[in-house]
Amino acid sequence: MGELYFIGMGLSRSLMTEGAKHILANSDIIIYDTYTSVSCDITPDYIKSITRGEVIEADRNLLENRSNEIIAMAKEKIVSIATIGDPMIATTHVSLAIEARKSGIKVNVIPGISVHCYLISKSMLSSYKFGKSVTLVYPSYGILDTAPYYVLKSNKAQGLHTLIYLDIRDGKFMSPKDAVSLLLKMEEMKNEGVINENDLIIVGSRLGCPDESIMCIQVKDVADHNFGNPPHILIFPSNLHYMEADALKWMTQK
């Protein structure tokens, strides 16, 4: 009888839990999710070096459209879906977990250190004051999805901070510069006073890696700043408690 594991590998090797390593080492098949995120030092080759199992590199098509193949494997073998960060935060894996459970397969989730909690912790903003998070995506067929603009608007109206994941499309990572330019374009289109060039935002870069950075910077200065290699993530803070404001001073661009 098989089993299906959803394993969060954390953001980098140093942040991978012993529990995750143990299951990865003892899985028959590891389906390595290559499309929801990326790490500076966790790679399919690294996973091959720590497991006795077969490692399959999976794109969105395998994980979302060919789930019946994964379920068939998990009926016989120990199959692990391995994801950078946490397997259930800002991913679409829950539908596969539900399908597998409905097919009578034992499903286990091994949480990993997500970019979500990592950045909240490092920014020192209050976790109680975060609203809905959102992914900013590249325009598709010339159409700009303005949902992030309205998430920001609604969070701001409630005094809540907004965490914004940036799109990964065909291996291309959205940069902070592109992200801010898309958000300013939305402001131009909608003109509802949500984003201003003088707003302070937090840009997290390569979190969990030796060259990570967390910077508090004005929207207007983002285009001229070199944030280094991806991945990147943003927080638009809302009303700041004086202690949050003090903490952000350490991360502010001088």
Ligand SMILES: C[S@@+](CC[C@H](N)C(=O)[O-])C[C@H]1O[C@@H](n2cnc3c(N)ncnc32)[C@H](O)[C@@H]1O
């Ligand atoms: C769709 S989310 C998946 C999050 C993942 N499941 C997790 O729990 O960490 C991927 C996005 O998160 C952000 N991200 C992921 N890892 C990051 C890192 N180490 N540093 C900065 N941003 C990161 C990027 O915006 C990236 O495009």
